[in-house]
Amino acid sequence: ITLDTGAVSLSVCGIGSIGYDEPPQTQFPGTGFQVPKGAASSLFFGALMVGNSESYLVDHFYSQPANSGTNHDWQMTDSFRIVQPPTPADEHWVNTMSDGGHSSPKGLDVEQHWYMNADEGYNDFAIVTFDFENNGSNAINGLYAGMVGDFDVGTDPRKDDVNSDTIRRAVWMKYYTSDNPTVGLVILDPTSFAALSGINHRYYIYPDSCVTDGQKYRMLNGAIGNRQSTESYDWSLVASAGPFDLGVGATQRVAFAVLGAASESGYLAAADSAQHWY
Numbered sequence: 226i227t228l229d230t231g232a233v234s235l236s237v238c239g240i241g242s243i244g245y246d247e248p249p250q251t252q253f254p255g256t257g258f259q260v261p262k263g264a265a266s267s268l269f270f271g272a273l274m275v276g277n278s279e280s281y282l283v284d285h286f287y288s289q290p291a292n293s294g295t296n297h298d299w300q301m302t303d304s305f306r307i308v309q310p311p312t313p314a315d316e317h318w319v320n321t322m323s324d325g326g327h328s329s330p331k332g333l334d335v336e337q338h339w340y341m342n343a344d345e346g347y348n349d350f351a352i353v354t355f356d357f358e359n360n361g362s363n364a365i366n367g368l369y370a371g372m373v374g375d376f377d378v379g380t381d382p383r384k385d386d387v388n389s390d391t392i393r394r395a396v397w398m399k400y401y402t403s404d405n406p407t408v409g410l411v412i413l414d415p416t417s418f419a420a421l422s423g424i425n426h427r428y429y430i431y432p433d434s435c436v437t438d439g440q441k442y443r444m445l446n447g448a449i450g451n452r453q454s455t456e457s458y459d460w461s462l463v464a465s466a467g468p469f470d471l472g473v474g475a476t477q478r479v480a481f482a483v484l485g486a487a488s489e490s491g492y493l494a495a496a497d498s499a500q501h502w503y
Contacts, residue, residue, distance in 0.1 A: 260485030332361025371465025422450025
């Protein structure tokens with residue numbers, strides 16, 4: 226689906242990817258993340274990642290090597306359905322997924338709701354809520370949940386910079402010579418974080434030894450990544466929360482905003498607006 230009632234436009238997939246069904250974007254459905262709507266995409270590919278260890282990492286992100294395709298651990302249990310009338314936003318979609326595609330599924334189900342607004346001051350972002358439910362037979366403890374976005378901003382994706390704000394629980398990217406656009410992720414719920422990081426592709430994407438489930442788990446728990454970029458280069462962003470303990474039948478909500486603005490100050494204002502709206 227593509228959320229496009231606001232000043233920006235974002236495509237999301239029913240099996241856990243964001244921006245496009247698969248990379249590269251020119252070959253698969255989706256329009257990425259357009260800031261403003263109708264512009265070239267500032268997102269090459271993104272995904273939902275969840276896990277509590279290297280052996281249980283559920284995602285639809287790059288595999289090893291990164292150009293060999295993606296993992297398909299999420300399985301769609303119900304396709305996207307539009308909510309009419311939309312509540313409480315101007316656009317509202319819902320679908321459900323499970324960890325059934327993982328080699329060792331634990332019965333984790335997730336219901337995702339995506340929202341977008343048209344109102345001025347609240348139209349620079351899409352908001353998603355992920356409600357995770359343990360429908361397996363054993364507890365799932367120490368679980369982290371996060372979003373990863375391989376954003377590409379500006380004319381040369383290997384000249385981007387990353388910054389973060391731990392108070393806002395925000396991480397963002399801009400071109401090294403311009404902050405138009407500035408794009409990124411904000412954790413809305415819970416009011417804590419595990420990772421707000423830039424992932425340097427020089428070390429964690431491009432080498433043939435990447436991207437393993439062990440690396441992705443360490444991205445989620447904050448062991449891999451930089452709060453600010455150490456060089457202008459090609460980066461991905463990770464925003465995650467946890468760890469959570471899910472007993473049998475227990476649920477946990479994690480919510481994010483995907484934001485884009487014409488300046489860094491506008492991005493920070495949009496982050497505050499997203500939190501206020503949520």
